[in-house]
Amino acid sequence: MTIVALAVTDGMLHFELSVAHEVFGSAPDGVTVPWYDISVCGPDTVRFGPFRLEPDHGLDRLQGADTVIVPGWADVDVAPPAELVEAVRAAHDAGARVVSLCTGAFVLAAAGVLNGRRATTHWAHTDDLASRYPHVEVDPDVLYVDNGSVLTSAGKAAALDLCLHLVRLDHGSSIANAVARRLVVPPHRAGGQAQFVTAPVPTQDDHPLAALLPWIIERLDQPLTVEDLARHARMSSRHLGRHFQAATGTTPLQWLLTQRIRHAQELLEKTDESIDTIAAATGMGTATTLRRHFNRSLGVPPDTYRRTFRSQPRTTSGSATDQASHGRA
Known part of the structure; x- marks a missing residue:
């Protein structure tokens, strides 16, 4: 069982804290794998906004966690408490996977764990993060960044995306999708998508892409082109591209x-299907093409990915990609 510790103190953002607790607090119905053992760690009574919270443990308990999550920090113009920064640094040094949601990245940066690493935060604060911590490679244009043992997300909805990404790494896509269904959110948004998306993935029946996206999902085994999609949507390719960019942040x-x-x-x-069969079922055509795109997207080849998820359940803080790439599958 993976031990997840939420690191809290006065001035935290309650939305990000609630998101993390909702995702990791209980398993979806029908999921029988060992779920996360979650606790809230902080000094005495924590006050954030109109709320008060009594932590389960002190900040010293972060060192015993597999994953430490730092929710958003409300006032980035104020330095985070030294005891929180020191506890996060100690947890990282002890081998914990350290995660920030939204402006929680300022706590990780203050702890030095982002030095020399790519990271993100809410788009409104990326310039502040970059200027205050010049040794951090700040990427303002992504939803989240996965460095293996250190992960950062942009704001609000992206915090949920990163939490689902962690479940996917630990338990696989099927269980992550079950969590997403319980929360009534899209099952997966890749971290590289743009932060600023003018509309969510459409669910309204009258949205121009509402009928097209399910149609695509049902035909992933077919060699679809932009012209095919535009023809089915009854619009020009250029018009289709504009709708996709607005709704999904990508092409x-x-x-x-x-x-x-x-x-x-x-x-x-x-499944036990061969790589060639999976390549055909996903519209990649050949195993070579699947391996190239899979490795480029996830950092490991399909065979290694499969061995990782067929191994014994993971109880450590390392991501599936890290375990596979270091031969620990």
């Missing part, structure tokens, strides 16, 4: 490739 072909990769992950986790 039609990149969105399609993401769905193909996600479907390949599920097949690798849940």
